[in-house]
Amino acid sequence: MKLNFSPERMAVIIFVIVIAAAPFVIQNNYQIFMLTLIGLYTMLTVGLSLVMGYAGQASLGHATFYGLGAYLTALLSARLGVPSWAALIAAGVLSALIGYVLGVPIFRLRGHYLAMATLGLNVIFVLIMKNEVAVTGGPSGFTEIPPLSLGGFVFDSDVKIYALVWVATLAVMAHALNIVNSRVGRALRAIHTSEVAAESLGVDANAFKLKVFALGAGYAGIAGGLYAQAIHFISPSSFDILVSIELVTMAAIGGLASIWGSIFGAATVVLLAQFIRDKLAEGLGLTGELEIIVFGFLLAVIMVLLPEGLTTGGLKLFREWRARGRMN
Amino acid sequence: MPSSEQLAQLILSGITQGSIYALIALGFVTIYNVTGVINFSQGEFAVIGAFVAITLSQKVLLWHGQMTASLEWPLPVAALIGVASAVLIGVLLYRLGIQPSRNASPLSQIVVTIGASIALRGLVLLAWGTDPYRLTPFTEGPPFDLMGAILTRQSVWVMGLTVVFVVSLFLFFKYTLIGKALRASSANPGAARLMGINPRWMGLIAFALSAGLSALAGIVVAPVTFMTFDRGLMLSLKGFVAMIMGGLTDPVGAVVGGLILGVVESLAAGLISSGYRDAFTFAILVVVLLVRLGGFIKGRKGEALERAGL
Numbered sequence: 001m002k003l004n005f006s007p008e009r010m011a012v013i014i015f016v017i018v019i020a021a022a023p024f025v026i027q028n029n030y031q032i033f034m035l036t037l038i039g040l041y042t043m044l045t046v047g048l049s050l051v052m053g054y055a056g057q058a059s060l061g062h063a064t065f066y067g068l069g070a071y072l073t074a075l076l077s078a079r080l081g082v083p084s085w086a087a088l089i090a091a092g093v094l095s096a097l098i099g100y101v102l103g104v105p106i107f108r109l110r111g112h113y114l115a116m117a118t119l120g121l122n123v124i125f126v127l128i129m130k131n132e133v134a135v136t137g138g139p140s141g142f143t144e145i146p147p148l149s150l151g152g153f154v155f156d157s158d159v160k161i162y163a164l165v166w167v168a169t170l171a172v173m174a175h176a177l178n179i180v181n182s183r184v185g186r187a188l189r190a191i192h193t194s195e196v197a198a199e200s201l202g203v204d205a206n207a208f209k210l211k212v213f214a215l216g217a218g219y220a221g222i223a224g225g226l227y228a229q230a231i232h233f234i235s236p237s238s239f240d241i242l243v244s245i246e247l248v249t250m251a252a253i254g255g256l257a258s259i260w261g262s263i264f265g266a267a268t269v270v271l272l273a274q275f276i277r278d279k280l281a282e283g284l285g286l287t288g289e290l291e292i293i294v295f296g297f298l299l300a301v302i303m304v305l306l307p308e309g310l311t312t313g314g315l316k317l318f319r320e321w322r323a324r325g326r327m328n
Numbered sequence: 329m330p331s332s333e334q335l336a337q338l339i340l341s342g343i344t345q346g347s348i349y350a351l352i353a354l355g356f357v358t359i360y361n362v363t364g365v366i367n368f369s370q371g372e373f374a375v376i377g378a379f380v381a382i383t384l385s386q387k388v389l390l391w392h393g394q395m396t397a398s399l400e401w402p403l404p405v406a407a408l409i410g411v412a413s414a415v416l417i418g419v420l421l422y423r424l425g426i427q428p429s430r431n432a433s434p435l436s437q438i439v440v441t442i443g444a445s446i447a448l449r450g451l452v453l454l455a456w457g458t459d460p461y462r463l464t465p466f467t468e469g470p471p472f473d474l475m476g477a478i479l480t481r482q483s484v485w486v487m488g489l490t491v492v493f494v495v496s497l498f499l500f501f502k503y504t505l506i507g508k509a510l511r512a513s514s515a516n517p518g519a520a521r522l523m524g525i526n527p528r529w530m531g532l533i534a535f536a537l538s539a540g541l542s543a544l545a546g547i548v549v550a551p552v553t554f555m556t557f558d559r560g561l562m563l564s565l566k567g568f569v570a571m572i573m574g575g576l577t578d579p580v581g582a583v584v585g586g587l588i589l590g591v592v593e594s595l596a597a598g599l600i601s602s603g604y605r606d607a608f609t610f611a612i613l614v615v616v617l618l619v620r621l622g623g624f625i626k627g628r629k630g631e632a633l634e635r636a637g638l
């Protein structure tokens with residue numbers, strides 16, 4: 001058997017080594033937690049880019065499923081005494097299932113209406129979490145969520161959680177890449193280009209949209225569950241519309257239809273937010289508002305200049321520029 | 329069973345709130361008809377208009393309390409400048425955000441306006457902080473009594489001015505040259521262009537008009553409900569729901585849709601649960617969308633649905 005070391009495969013191997021080596025190089029717990037956050041957001045962005053980038057369907061309420069996973073994990077493990085690992089899996093599966101069921105009416109809509117309905121879903125979800133105090137803890141949040149434990153091994157330190165989250169992230173990415181490069185991925189791209197043409201060639205557009213929406217919801221559910229188990233506390237504000245829009249920003253930076261771009265998008269937003277909070281805002285005597293302004297502008301500017309997203313659109317520009325250079 | 333006074337009270341406050349939704353929905357329809365864009369930063373114009381007017385007419389702390397504004401200009405002047413600032417931002421948004429991306433997909437355009445809306449919200453937060461502000465009512469005096477329900481003087485202002493704004497807008501569209509040009513380019517952009525109507529100017533005017541209208545709505549309602557930096561997005565969403573209820577492209581429908589939305593929301597919040605006030609809006613939206621009446625008012629169903637890509 002011949003080993004095939006294509007540049008792409010090399011890049012993947014180097015990437016995995018960097019991820020695995022990071023906790024040995026970085027000893028600061030805060031930095032490790034930032035990397036963990038990047039992993040969680042990558043899972044969310046991968047799901048979102050499947051729906052928005054590949055299938056071309058507006059989804060402006062992705063944080064709903066992130067929250068759903070977090071609250072389901074919390075309820076199952078802290079209130080109902082389900083073992084934490086089973087609660088996490090159940091949260092992922094249930095989020096996907098709920099995504100599917102909600103998707104049935106939602107994907108009868110298109111364009112502006114779809115954008116509106118997914119935003120509305122997010123608003124309603126947060127309202128329920130805020131109002132059903134007896135179950136969810138209301139606006140002040142849900143506390144004392146047990147950490148994940150597997151056969152006596154408890155994921156209770158920052159490094160252990162980092163490892164757990166990144167194993168899950170890489171699994172999600174591998175799964176998504178597999179889908180994108182399969183028949184399903186081609187069908188999704190066909191739907192994006194022209195739904196009518198795709199349908200006439202025998203692609204059941206609605207069924208594919210529903211499946212990919214449910215899959216994105218499932219990824220988000222697992223990310224939410226891991227988040228709840230990592231910080232032991234959740235509140236509705238962590239899952240509101242602004243978070244959904246932040247996820248769209250990550251997907252836009254990553255180049256909407258790009259699985260690898262998702263990591264780049266998530267890392268850019270998390271690190272930029274940290275930089276603005278810790279360095280810029282303090283220097284200017286500001287708090288959270290600078291972050292909102294920067295991300296709002298960033299999102300608008302990217303969509304105006306490079307509607308395909310920063311990486312995808314940027315690469316395309318670069319290729320055109322190089323091709324022009326060759327002709328001269 | 330609620331008393332008739334209670335019902336009357338809820339309906340009155342629903343109409344007051346609904347007037348604002350109606351004005352914002354009218355802005356949505358104007359922009360959509362002329363440019364085909366759904367502008368999700370519509371609600372931010374209301375917030376900015378109100379905050380500028382409040383700052384110029386009464387004492388306000390700015391920049392984390394580092395600055396105090398106590399200009400105390402007369403309200404009409406303050407309101408005018410508030411409207412002008414919103415118009416300016418609307419024009420900038422069109423020139424810098426919408427016009428360059430006019431060939432992009434509706435999804436990208438929505439995301440552009442959402443990005444702008446978030447950035448504007450951040451700017452308002454930066455200048456005015458998280459405190460709620462209330463504009464002084466336009467006229468002082470005791471409230472009126474209407475069938476056992478209390479009607480504040482400001483509510484009368486809200487309803488009266490909404491009627492004035494809506495009527496003047498319709499007169500503008502019907503009788504002025506610019507209004508006719510706007511209608512022409514929404515009815516048939518190609519033919520309008522052949523007649524020498526510049527679509528870019530029309531888009532600019534539509535954005536300016538809608539931003540001004542939203543700012544007026546924000547200023548008029550600021551004495552009734554407190555204004556906070558984060559109200560814009562919800563106002564946009566409600567205006568959009570009202571627009572859909574009215575059939576997407578129909579200005580009359582948008583006004584009626586806004587009023588119905590306000591009343592239903594007020595009744596549901598008062599009689600069922602106030603915590604879920606905003607959820608009712610979306611419940612209504614889902615029902616309207618799924619039944620797909622193409623609006624309550626008239627059956628310009630085919631056209632409206634076609635334009636929305638349905």
